[in-house]
Amino acid sequence: MRVAIVGAGVIGVTSALAVKNAFPSYDVKIFADAFSPDTTGDGSAGLWSPYLLGDTPIDNITRWASCTHQWFEQLWKAGLSSKTGVSLIPVTRVTSDCEDDINKQWTKLVYGFQKITDEKLQRLNEEHKSNYKQAWHFITYTAEPFLLLPWLMERFIALGGKVEKRNIKTLHELAEEGYDLIINCSGLGARELVADKTVTSIRGQVYRVKAPWAMHCFLVDDDSCNYIIPNVNNVVLGGTHQEDDFDCSVREEDSKSIYDGCCRMMPSLKACKIIRAWVGLRPGRPRVRLECETLSSPTGKEIKVIHNYGHGGSGVTLCWGCATDVVEMIRNLKVQELNSKL
Numbered sequence: 001m002r003v004a005i006v007g008a009g010v011i012g013v014t015s016a017l018a019v020k021n022a023f024p025s026y027d028v029k030i031f032a033d034a035f036s037p038d039t040t041g042d043g044s045a046g047l048w049s050p051y052l053l054g055d056t057p058i059d060n061i062t063r064w065a066s067c068t069h070q071w072f073e074q075l076w077k078a079g080l081s082s083k084t085g086v087s088l089i090p091v092t093r094v095t096s097d098c099e100d101d102i103n104k105q106w107t108k109l110v111y112g113f114q115k116i117t118d119e120k121l122q123r124l125n126e127e128h129k130s131n132y133k134q135a136w137h138f139i140t141y142t143a144e145p146f147l148l149l150p151w152l153m154e155r156f157i158a159l160g161g162k163v164e165k166r167n168i169k170t171l172h173e174l175a176e177e178g179y180d181l182i183i184n185c186s187g188l189g190a191r192e193l194v195a196d197k198t199v200t201s202i203r204g205q206v207y208r209v210k211a212p213w214a215m216h217c218f219l220v221d222d223d224s225c226n227y228i229i230p231n232v233n234n235v236v237l238g239g240t241h242q243e244d245d246f247d248c249s250v251r252e253e254d255s256k257s258i259y260d261g262c263c264r265m266m267p268s269l270k271a272c273k274i275i276r277a278w279v280g281l282r283p284g285r286p287r288v289r290l291e292c293e294t295l296s297s298p299t300g301k302e303i304k305v306i307h308n309y310g311h312g313g314s315g316v317t318l319c320w321g322c323a324t325d326v327v328e329m330i331r332n333l334k335v336q337e338l339n340s341k342l
């Protein structure tokens, strides 16, 4: 069985590793025009937190996010943090929204989830000169893709997986080369590769700074959101989420609002050393696409495709859960194939 994976971002590499792990005899190859450290995840802080997922059904989000959370826990407990970038951090999440967030299913997956008392909320509002209506504390993981992706790739190659740097114009190209199955993890690239114009960019600009004294994650879950997320060697300050915005250049006005907003929440950041400003384009979609399709090439060849893209602001959060579903879909395809031969 020959399997082609298109994409070497966090979704492609986790899918490739999960497939090679589950089916060691398969010939699995990743095709991509960008690899780590040049993928969308590489600049992200990799916080486990469902975010910007459109109308993706909540049950799917919960299943994928829960599976990924458990995987991070295993990596963390196995002492692989320095290699994988998986860290456990305390988080404070605030919002100016009055809606009661307490029933969201993800809150049951993190550790020690609790609502902040009114008294503490008032103190936070005074300190931040803000108008938060609700706030929560919990503990969860970051899995920094800059470290996680090379580690995953190393494991994939050690299992016999292959990689090729190449732009794929159409999926038929791979069908004609004799691949039996294609797993499409092209992120924003799906706009061109499979002409899916529902995939659109959600632009994110961040700073990476040196501030080793900042060990606490702070998230403002509002329209104009600021966040502080510590990683292993530095801290990510965010951020923007501009829809249908494909501009990859750093904008001065965004830099200013990120720096000012984060320093307002944590004044000690004024002493930080700025390492770089970065922009990434999240692959937004009305809902994550994880499904199987049969395509016919112009020469009449049929090929199975599993689409796995459109993870918005949560590619890291959902990656292992989605990769596990990809493996399950391949098992189902095998059963269908056997049945059709009976």
Ligand SMILES: Cc1cc2nc3c(=O)[nH]c(=O)nc-3n(C[C@H](O)[C@H](O)[C@H](O)COP(=O)(O)OP(=O)(O)OC[C@H]3O[C@@H](n4cnc5c(N)ncnc54)[C@H](O)[C@@H]3O)c2cc1C
Binding pocket: 006, 007, 008, 009, 010, 011, 012, 031, 032, 033, 034, 035, 039, 040, 041, 042, 043, 044, 045, 046, 047, 048, 049, 166, 167, 168, 169, 185, 186, 187, 188, 189, 190, 193, 203, 204, 205, 206, 239, 279, 280, 281, 282, 283, 309, 310, 311, 312, 313, 314, 315, 316, 317, 318
């Ligand atoms: C500022 C910012 C902060 C973020 N923070 C977080 C966070 O804290 N937690 C979280 O869970 N998520 C976060 N995200 C979101 C996360 O980074 C993305 O959801 C994730 O990286 C998407 O991964 P992907 O593999 O689908 O796409 P990508 O990383 O974009 O990879 C797509 C791959 O497909 C390849 N490709 C596409 N088309 C073709 C083609 N035609 N031929 C060959 N190769 C092709 C590309 O070269 C690339 O290898 C953040 C994003 C940004 C921008």
